[in-house]
Amino acid sequence: xxxxxxxxxxxxxxxxxxxxxxxxxxxxxxxxxxxxxxxxxxxxxxxxxxxxxxxxxxxxxxxxxxxxxxxxxxxxxxxxxxxxxxxxxxxxxxxxxxxxxxxxxxxxxxxxxxxxxxxxxxxxxxxxxxxxxxxxxxxxxxxxxxxxxxxxxxxxxxxxxxxxxxxxxxxxxxxxxxxxxxxxxxxxxxxxxxxxxxxxxxxxxxxxxxxxxxxxxxxxxxxxxxxxxxxxxxxxxxxxxxxxxxxxxxxxxxxxxxxxxxxxxxxxxxxxxxxxxxxxxxxxxxxxxxxxxxxxxxxxxxxxxxxxxxxxxxxxxxxxxxxxxxxxxxxxxxxxxxxxxxxxxxxxxx
Amino acid sequence: xxxxxxxxxxxxxxxxxxxxxxxxxxxxxxxxxxxxxxxxxxxxxxxxxxxxxxxxxxxxxxxxxxxxxxxxxxxxxxxxxxxxxxxxxxxxxxxxxxxxxxxxxxxxxxxxxxxxxxxxxxxxxxxxxxxxxxxxxxxxxxxxxxxxxxxxxxxxxxxxxxxxxxxxxxxxxxxxxxxxxxxxxxxxxxxxxxxxxxxxxxxxxxxxxxxxxxxxxxxxxxxxxxxxxxxxxxxxxxxxxxxxxxxxxxxxxxxxxxxxxxxxxxxxxxxxxxxxxxxxxxxxxxxxxxxxxxxxx
Numbered sequence: 001x002x003x004x005x006x007x008x009x010x011x012x013x014x015x016x017x018x019x020x021x022x023x024x025x026x027x028x029x030x031x032x033x034x035x036x037x038x039x040x041x042x043x044x045x046x047x048x049x050x051x052x053x054x055x056x057x058x059x060x061x062x063x064x065x066x067x068x069x070x071x072x073x074x075x076x077x078x079x080x081x082x083x084x085x086x087x088x089x090x091x092x093x094x095x096x097x098x099x100x101x102x103x104x105x106x107x108x109x110x111x112x113x114x115x116x117x118x119x120x121x122x123x124x125x126x127x128x129x130x131x132x133x134x135x136x137x138x139x140x141x142x143x144x145x146x147x148x149x150x151x152x153x154x155x156x157x158x159x160x161x162x163x164x165x166x167x168x169x170x171x172x173x174x175x176x177x178x179x180x181x182x183x184x185x186x187x188x189x190x191x192x193x194x195x196x197x198x199x200x201x202x203x204x205x206x207x208x209x210x211x212x213x214x215x216x217x218x219x220x221x222x223x224x225x226x227x228x229x230x231x232x233x234x235x236x237x238x239x240x241x242x243x244x245x246x247x248x249x250x251x252x253x254x255x256x257x258x259x260x261x262x263x264x265x266x267x268x269x270x271x272x273x274x275x276x277x278x279x280x281x282x283x284x285x286x287x288x289x290x291x292x293x294x295x296x297x298x299x300x301x302x303x304x305x306x307x308x309x310x311x312x313x314x315x316x317x318x319x320x321x322x323x324x325x326x327x328x329x330x331x332x333x334x335x336x337x338x339x340x341x342x343x344x345x346x347x348x349x350x
Numbered sequence: 351x352x353x354x355x356x357x358x359x360x361x362x363x364x365x366x367x368x369x370x371x372x373x374x375x376x377x378x379x380x381x382x383x384x385x386x387x388x389x390x391x392x393x394x395x396x397x398x399x400x401x402x403x404x405x406x407x408x409x410x411x412x413x414x415x416x417x418x419x420x421x422x423x424x425x426x427x428x429x430x431x432x433x434x435x436x437x438x439x440x441x442x443x444x445x446x447x448x449x450x451x452x453x454x455x456x457x458x459x460x461x462x463x464x465x466x467x468x469x470x471x472x473x474x475x476x477x478x479x480x481x482x483x484x485x486x487x488x489x490x491x492x493x494x495x496x497x498x499x500x501x502x503x504x505x506x507x508x509x510x511x512x513x514x515x516x517x518x519x520x521x522x523x524x525x526x527x528x529x530x531x532x533x534x535x536x537x538x539x540x541x542x543x544x545x546x547x548x549x550x551x552x553x554x555x556x557x558x559x560x561x562x563x564x565x566x567x568x569x570x571x572x573x574x575x576x577x578x579x580x581x582x583x584x585x586x587x588x589x590x591x592x593x594x595x596x597x598x599x600x601x602x603x604x605x606x607x608x609x610x611x612x613x614x615x616x617x618x619x620x621x622x623x624x625x626x627x628x629x630x631x632x633x634x635x636x637x638x639x640x641x642x643x644x645x646x647x
Contacts, residue, residue, distance in 0.1 A: 059445050125632040132387050132448050136580065137631055140624030143577075147621035250573075254456060261449060304463030304569075311457035318450045319438050 006333045014179070021171045033171060034239075035283050040174035041235050043275035044181045046259040047268065048228035051185050054266035055194070056221040057201030058127070059135040063229050063256050065142030068149060068248035069118055070111030070230025071237035072156055075165045076100065077107035078238065083164060091154040104168040108177065108234040115230025116223045118145075123219040142253065149245040161244025162237075169238035177235060181228050186268055188224065197221050201266075251307075255282070258314050264324025269331040274324070278310075285309060354487040359610045361494040365563060367602020368501035372556035373579035374586065374594035375508065376428075376549030382525040382589035383545055385444055389451035390431055391553060392576015393458035396569065398424040398554035399473065399561035400466060406474050413476060421554040428550025429543045437539065462569035473565035480562070497559050504555060505595050508548065512591065517544055525589060578605075578623045585630055587640025596638060601626070 024036060045063065052060045076084075076097050084093050092098075102110060126137040149156045156162070188194050196217045199207040208214050237243045255278070263274020288305040317324065329335075373395055380388045401420035405411045411419070435454045439447040479493045512518035520541045523531040532538045560575065561567055578601060586597025601623060609616045630637065 059448070122628075125628055129631055129635065131444055132385075133584075133631060133635070135445075135448065136387060136584075137628055139577075140581075140627050144621045144624050147618055151617040251456075254452065257449070257452070302464050303468060304460040307456055307460035308464055311453045311460060314453040315435060315450060315457065318446055318453060319435070322442065322446055 001334050001337050009333050017175065021175055025171050035279060036171060037169065037174050037239050038283070039276050039279045040171075040178040041169075041232050041239060042256070042259055042279050043178050043272055044228055044235070045232040045256045046263065046271040046275050047181050047185050048225045048232065049256050050260050050263075050266065050268070050271045051188070051197075051228075052222055052225035054260060054264075054271075055189060055201060056197045056218060057204075058218060058222060059131060060138040060222070060225070061135045061250070061253050061257070062122075062138030062142045064248040064250065064252040065138075065145040066115040066119060066226045066229035067233030067236065067252065068142075068145050068243075068245065069115040070108075070233030071243050071248070072111075072149065072162070073114045073230070074107040074111035074234030075162045075237045075243060076155075077102040077110060078104055078166050078168065079162065079164070080166075087163065088154070088157050090158055090160065093157075094154045097155055104166075104173065104238070108173075108231055108238075111234035112227040112231040115233070116227035119223040119226025120219060123222045127215060127218050127222060139250065139253070142248070142250070146245050146248055149248075156245070159245060161242060161247075163242050165238050165241045165243065167238060167241050169235045174235055174239070177231055181231070182268070182272070185224075185228070189268070193217065193220075255310075258310060261314060262317055262324055264326055264329075265322075267324060267326065267330060269329060270324050270326050273326055277325070282306065282310075352487075355610070357488050358490065359606055361490055363603040363606035364599070365494045365497045365602075366606060367599035368498045368595070369556045369560050369563075369598070370575070370579045370582045370601050371595035371598025372501050372504065372552045373575060374583040374598045375505070375591055376553045377580045378583040378586070378588055378591060378594040379521070379545050379549050381583065383521065383528070383542060384436070384440075384447070386436065386447050386451065387580060388436075388546075388549075389448070389576075390435075390454040390458055391549070392572035392574075392579070393455050393462075394424060394428050394431070394550045394572070395553040395557040395560070395575060396567075396572030397427065397458060397462065398557035399567045399571070400462065400471075401554075402558050402561065403471055403473060403567055417558055420558060421551050424554035424557070425547040425551040428546040428553075432543060432546040437542075459569050459573070466569065468569060470566040470568040473561040473567055475565065476562060491563075493559075493563055497563065500555070500559065501595075504552060505591065508552070509591060511548075517541060521545055574620060581623045581627045584627060584637055587637030590637075590639040593637060593639035 021036075024033060028036075045067070049060070049063055052058050077100055079087070081099060081101065084098055122138070122141050126134055126141070129137055150159050152158075189197070196207065196212045199210065199212060200214050200217055204214055233248075259274040259278045260271055261274075262278060263272070264270030285306045288309075289303050373391065376391050376394075377388060380386055380391070398420050401423050402416050405416035405419055406413065409416075431454055435450045436447055439450055479496055480491055482489045483492060512521060520531065520536045521544070523534070523536065524538060524541055528538060556575075557572070560571075579598065582597035582601045583594045584597070585600060586593030586595070604626065605619060605622055608622060609619060
């Protein structure tokens, strides 16, 4: 297929998505719009974790930490100054955080950049580690961030968290950021640098022997992943309008890890599909935890039931279908064209 | 700080430290053999407290019987987890088993939440162990003497088993080279199951003593002790049983003493262990007693 056709098809697809979102904004109820929003945010988070783990082979469990950084930075930048003064009741907010203000786009960008900075900072000590040690060290980092955010009351308002974050993160912003994340990460992966990352994932010693500066590549990949995790956190903060340190616990990282594993490690399409499937399931299975009336029966919801099901799904997938639900398949217009030709019964044109 | 206070802090640190040590042994043994961080270990620890609670309050069993039954049941659960969630992944990349372990951990926590609710259950008190004894101005719980003694006895028994009995020899052989051990005719899977059983039994002992010391049982009580015990295992040198115990004691002392001397830092308590972890991994990733092994790091 010619490059020009692909560009046109891509533009068409984007246009269709934009039209759909416009329609959704006007016609769907708030709950459905919220789910659509969450899908976009989760897709950003899953793509960033997939870049770090699925494509570079660094098992990171620190996503909640980066999200916390992004969410707090962005929230402090968009909450109006007067509201900040009222909200910080334990200790007054200190300068310069009390006066800093930025437009939404800039605040999200800032959230991502600060998260990326922290990513680089912790990359120095922890990226020398491999495999599971890296996992536990990054998990430790996320926990440290959470504890610090609980304690620096004059910046983060401590355990009370930030309330009333302006809800700027609508469908437009979320899908714009999601699209940018998708675009940037696929561009990175299809570049030579992306090949270096995959080489490191498959065999680090061999990659080093080929002259790849593995530490630098890993650090950059980690920082880019941290950037988008920060962006995801910032959007999520504005989406649900309330954040507190407790929210950014290991459970949050677990949910994203699950999207990546269910969708398929090292598959961009997988992460997108995984984000849709898991987000919808997470919301849909909420009925298990709420009270329901079926006829004359009152079904009392059981807290924790959702996570029981989700952890079982994760176990089944990791044991029986390690490549994820769509099995490492990547979406491309060529494969769509091949499929059409096959359906028509024509000769497949490579 | 007065001398009396210091003595009390030392006893608190010994209690906490030996409990960390007992849990850490389970991590270190499994890691030594399979190179797997058994994320579910902290939850195994938690569930033993629930076992004792139900055996005592529902079945009205005497303490000693309840404790033995709970330890046996927890050991069985540990073996079961290995059989279901880890054994099918022996040949898979190591991280797959780790993700599986995280899955098991969330499963156990949430199934407990579903079955027993999130409301903390009060551990039945054993008056003999929680009546304060007074030496001059020093007030000590008998538990604070009892816990370290039991812990050291258990570790001594484990070390005897490791170094003087055939299964212990097999365990040490597997941690050197699993394939060669298999070729020598050792039933490797059975020994691994035994390792999980022993580690879980020690975690159960720790869980029961933990619940006596901090008498609130809830589904997430194992999360932080689990992380911290793993850090203790890394601190002591992963793969080494003595190291795990030393690391546990060291971590217990660090946590208690920092807060004793700098009370203003108490809000950061849960972060000490993680800061320590990142520092050790940076300075001496093999830990205090760990041997140099290339593929461990």
